[in-house]
Amino acid sequence: MAKNYIRVKDGVVDFFKSLVSKDFRDNDLMPPKKDERSPLAKKIDYLTIRVLVFFVLAFFMSLKLSLSWTLIFAAGGTFLLHFALRRAERARERRYSEDMRNYSVRTYTYEQIMKMEPSTEFNILMAQVLNRLNGFTEIQPCSDGSLYYKFDLVGKFKDYPIAVRCNRYKKENEVGKEELSRFASDLKKAGLKRGIFLTTSNFSEWAIDYVNSIRDELRIVLVDKVKLLEWIRLSGHSIYPDAQKAEELEAEKRERERMVSLQKREKQNKRLMQAFFLVSVYLTVLSLLMKHWLQDWMLYLYFIAAVVNMLLGLLCYGIFKHTRSIIRESYMLEHLD
Structure with missing residues (x-):
């Protein structure tokens, strides 16, 4: 009965963990969520929550205190809430900025990898990355006439021979069980017990279950696109942008967003x-056309409305020309650079 209790308890714990857990496989290649509220909505929320807290505190304080002390305590409580909310908002902004920087860096690195030739440049990059990581030595591409010709890379991990399969897929294409099965078969034929399957996409659930089912026989490490980017970062390879390059990428991204905003404003x-x-x-x-049927004050009203609309049109025309000149100047500077 104790065993059944433990089994039920573990099942309940796993269930609740699954509710709060998230799949982080794609998080580093997806832009962080941004507050989609308009500036007006943010200001309304900013004022509403503070006014609401002030009146709630004032209501409960008024039951025990005088008017002056009620206002003092309500104002003090509202100020403390304001201070806490401002700190939380600044922390959220810093976290969003850091997440955006990481997203820009990883996206840039991933795009550079996807531009490489799969069978040569990508394999050489992976060999360079693995040789820079702790435990890996003598990682090199396989020659056609060698015993390990079916693999992309061979080498050692803590003095154990290891084979590596480098799979450069588009990120929407998953690696399935069949490819892992062929890789496991090639490892057995070569007399190897350890292997690494690298991919620029993800692994299907069937592929992951298959690798887990043969763990006692073969040790295959699955490296998806997120883990691959993390290995590249840890290796310190030059393809992964440093702090200065990250700032440049952020500046380019802000400039692109500014140009998109200007183009929308121009059209508007x-x-x-x-x-x-x-x-x-x-x-x-x-x-x-209706001057013979309308009274004089109605004609004046029509005339004033026409003049006002003409002035507003001229104002929008001036803003339109100014915005267009900024866009053209930015394009000219970009071509000069």
């Missing part, structure tokens, strides 16, 4: 300019 001002000019012309023509 162009549409507003056309709309204001069209309404101005429409009101002017309408007032001329």
Whole structure:
């Protein structure tokens, strides 16, 4: 009965762990979540929560204290809440900035890897990375006439011979059980007990279960794209950007976002300019056609509305021209660089 209790307890614990656990395989290659609220919504939330806390505290304090002490305690509690929320917000902004920097660096490294030729450049890169990691020695590409010609790399890990299969897939293509089965068969034929399967994508659940099922016979380490990028970072290879390069990537990303924002603003001002000019012309023509049926004050009202729309159109035109000049200047500077 004790065994059944332990089994049930472990099952419950695993169930709740599965509820709170997350799959981090793709997190480093996905942009961190950004607060999608508009600036106005942020300001409204900022004020609402503080005003609400102030009145809630004031209500409960008023049951025991006088008006002056109620206001003092409510204001003090609201200030403490404001201080705590500001600290949490700054910490969240720093964490978001750090996550964005890591995302930019890893995305840049992954893009550089995917540009490499799979059977030569990628294999050489993996050999260089593994030789820089602790425990790996003599990692080198396999020659066609050698015993290990079916593998991409061979070498040693803590004096144990090891074979490496380098698989450069697109990140949406998973490595399946069949490829792991062929790799395991090749290891057995070569008389090896240890192997590493590297990929720039992920492994399917069937592939992971298969490797776990033959663990007593063969030790195969699965390295997906996230672990691969982490190994490259730990190796200190030059393909992984350093702090200075990371800052440059962040600056380029901010510049791209600024250009996208300017282009959206340019299109928006162009549409507003056309709309204001069209309404101005429409009101002017309408007032001329109906001048015999409308009273004088109505004609003046139409005229004033037409003038206001014309001025707003000119304002949008000025903003539109200014935004376009900034975009053209940025493009010119980019081509000069």
